[in-house]
Amino acid sequence: MRWPQVVIAILATIVVLIGDTKHAGSADLPAPPVPRKSLPAWPGSHETALAGDLAPSERVQFYHDQAIVQGELESSHRAAASASLSKLGERTAADRLSVYFRAEADREEMAAKYHNRLKNSYLDLEADPTKPFRPDLPPLPTARGQEEDRAVLEAVLKDLLDQSDAAEQRPGARREFVLNTFSLSDTMPGDFDRVLDGVAVSKKSAMQLKSDLARRNAGGPTTFGRLKFKDARIVIKDLNIITDASTGERLFEMNPYEFREKYPNIEYYAETYLPGFSEDGKTALVRMTLGPPSDTHGLARYTGVVGKSQGEWKIKWSSITLRE
Numbered sequence: 001m002r003w004p005q006v007v008i009a010i011l012a013t014i015v016v017l018i019g020d021t022k023h024a025g026s027a028d029l030p031a032p033p034v035p036r037k038s039l040p041a042w043p044g045s046h047e048t049a050l051a052g053d054l055a056p057s058e059r060v061q062f063y064h065d066q067a068i069v070q071g072e073l074e075s076s077h078r079a080a081a082s083a084s085l086s087k088l089g090e091r092t093a094a095d096r097l098s099v100y101f102r103a104e105a106d107r108e109e110m111a112a113k114y115h116n117r118l119k120n121s122y123l124d125l126e127a128d129p130t131k132p133f134r135p136d137l138p139p140l141p142t143a144r145g146q147e148e149d150r151a152v153l154e155a156v157l158k159d160l161l162d163q164s165d166a167a168e169q170r171p172g173a174r175r176e177f178v179l180n181t182f183s184l185s186d187t188m189p190g191d192f193d194r195v196l197d198g199v200a201v202s203k204k205s206a207m208q209l210k211s212d213l214a215r216r217n218a219g220g221p222t223t224f225g226r227l228k229f230k231d232a233r234i235v236i237k238d239l240n241i242i243t244d245a246s247t248g249e250r251l252f253e254m255n256p257y258e259f260r261e262k263y264p265n266i267e268y269y270a271e272t273y274l275p276g277f278s279e280d281g282k283t284a285l286v287r288m289t290l291g292p293p294s295d296t297h298g299l300a301r302y303t304g305v306v307g308k309s310q311g312e313w314k315i316k317w318s319s320i321t322l323r324e
Contacts, residue, residue: 195303
């Protein structure tokens with residue numbers, strides 16, 4: 001698995017940021033992070049049904065592996081909380097930074113408790129795999145579940161390619177969409193709270209979609225290597241592999257001008273979360289980081305709502321913005 005390196009990188013970034021803010025003036029202080037409660041899981045049943053697609057030994061191994069993942073994510077957040085508390089101990093109550101470090105410690109502790117709950121749930125299932133799979137846990141690696149993910153993601157990626165072809169008047173041109181082999185993951189409860197603000201979906205539907213998006217992506221990165229896209233323009237590659245031996249650059253590290261010169265056949269590349277689904281399984285929420293950058297300001301953030309009608313997934317709403 002690749003996620004331990006991801007966790008280490010996150011922790012290293014947190015330590016650097018905390019160290020840098022020690023010497024910052026009050027005008028440069030970031031807004032204190034606000035602890036947020038995790039979104040409630042909707043009481044869906046499709047994950048429970050999919051549990052039957054796995055042999056008992058496969059379920060036990062999956063539960064065992066996920067308990068380890070959640071335990072290490074819990075430890076990483078507790079370490080970050082401890083680092084913030086250590087910095088807090090160096091401050092006086094009147095120091096503005098003390099508010100920041102207290103809020104940061106609370107936020108990290110909340111995430112640690114979240115992953116502790118997931119860890120204990122998996123340990124419970126590992127001890128008795130005959131128990132029903134809980135709908136508030138990250139997804140099972142079943143063929144049926146992965147096929148639905150494939151269909152939703154293909155609708156989004158194909159739509160982006162078709163729009164680009166139409167805008168540049170090049171019908172039939174072979175331009176690829178490269179999807180990273182590994183999914184993005186979200187280890188902080190509440191990070192998707194506002195992704196559908198201002199979107200014309202009901203409050204109930206928005207809550208279901210955001211909750212499922214958070215739930216399905218809380219278990220660390222998963223692989224898309226088994227997905228078989230019908231559109232030959234959509235390919236899966238590991239974006240972390242160095243593609244330029246002379247500079248040591250990875251594809252996503254190149255500026256837009258360098259990228260277009262070296263990869264004229266690639267229209268887009270992306271890293272995406274697993275889609276989040278509504279309770280009835282007919283609506284999905286897609287969130288991804290999209291490249292190459294259109295300018296030097298960086299990559300973009302794609303958010304889309306996809307609906308299923310007569311067995312086909314189609315875009316209902318989408319937005320592309322600069323990454324937060």
